[in-house]
Amino acid sequence: GQNIDQPTEMTATEGAIVQINCTYQTSGFNGLFWYQQHAGEAPTFLSYNVLDGLEEKGRFSSFLSRSKGYSYLLLKELQMKDSASYLCAVRDGGYSTLTFGKGTMLLVSP
Amino acid sequence: GAGVSQTPSNKVTEKGKYVELRCDPISGHTALYWYRQSLGQGPEFLIYFQGTGAADDSGLPNDRFFAVRPEGSVSTLKIQRTERGDSAVYLCASSLSTDGFTDTQYFGPGTRLTVL
Numbered sequence: 001g002q003n004i005d006q007p008t009e010m011t012a013t014e015g016a017i018v019q020i021n022c023t024y025q026t027s028g029f030n031g032l033f034w035y036q037q038h039a040g041e042a043p044t045f046l047s048y049n050v051l052d053g054l055e056e057k058g059r060f061s062s063f064l065s066r067s068k069g070y071s072y073l074l075l076k077e078l079q080m081k082d083s084a085s086y087l088c089a090v091r092d093g094g095y096s097t098l099t100f101g102k103g104t105m106l107l108v109s110p
Numbered sequence: 111g112a113g114v115s116q117t118p119s120n121k122v123t124e125k126g127k128y129v130e131l132r133c134d135p136i137s138g139h140t141a142l143y144w145y146r147q148s149l150g151q152g153p154e155f156l157i158y159f160q161g162t163g164a165a166d167d168s169g170l171p172n173d174r175f176f177a178v179r180p181e182g183s184v185s186t187l188k189i190q191r192t193e194r195g196d197s198a199v200y201l202c203a204s205s206l207s208t209d210g211f212t213d214t215q216y217f218g219p220g221t222r223l224t225v226l
Contacts, residue, residue, distance in 0.1 A: 041219060087153070
């Protein structure tokens with residue numbers, strides 16, 4: 001099984017940088033995903049990490065440490081449209097399905 | 111091209127009724143997944159299809175839930191004798207590769223099911 005923890009809520013200011021942490025405890029591991037979900041909409045893919053280190057994609061970066069069971073999503077130059085829920089999901093080593101955390105609701109204020 | 115589509119977008123039914131939820135994956139995607147998301151929670155896995163067959167149905171909560179994908183494309187999630195606790199958003203996702211281990215799942219907009 002999997003246990004995935006992430007903060008429930010975070011607030012930040014437009015133009016700032018925010019880091020959303022995710023810790024996981026798994027019986028197997030075959031990758032960690034971050035998704036963004038606006039209220040009432042589908043989750044949209046942001047990033048994927050399977051090896052240790054930082055993956056950068058525009059304003060968004062994601063980091064993984066497998067030995068620590070830890071990941072973070074870094075959002076730079078925050079915009080109002082970044083207000084959304086950010087979901088951390090782990091793929092078990094033996095399956096292709098994802099186990100999601102409860103999501104972190106990010107509120108960006110002017 | 112078109113993304114994952116789901117119909118209906120909203121479904122209101124009465125306790126005890128039968129409902130069908132439809133998912134049309136991205137063209138060419140062989141893997142299809144159903145998840146359920148309750149308010150304030152992350153999506154919870156229900157069932158995974160590889161082609162026409164259910165490769166993993168361990169997330170189905172009980173035998174009232176059933177899903178099919180007869181031609182390896184469109185899938186239908188069927189819920190019998192609905193209960194108020196079944197109320198949630200039902201999300202469908204699809205992915206491209208045949209092994210499902212390395213590729214990304216793309217989600218549809220979901221069907222919001224309300225059981226009165």
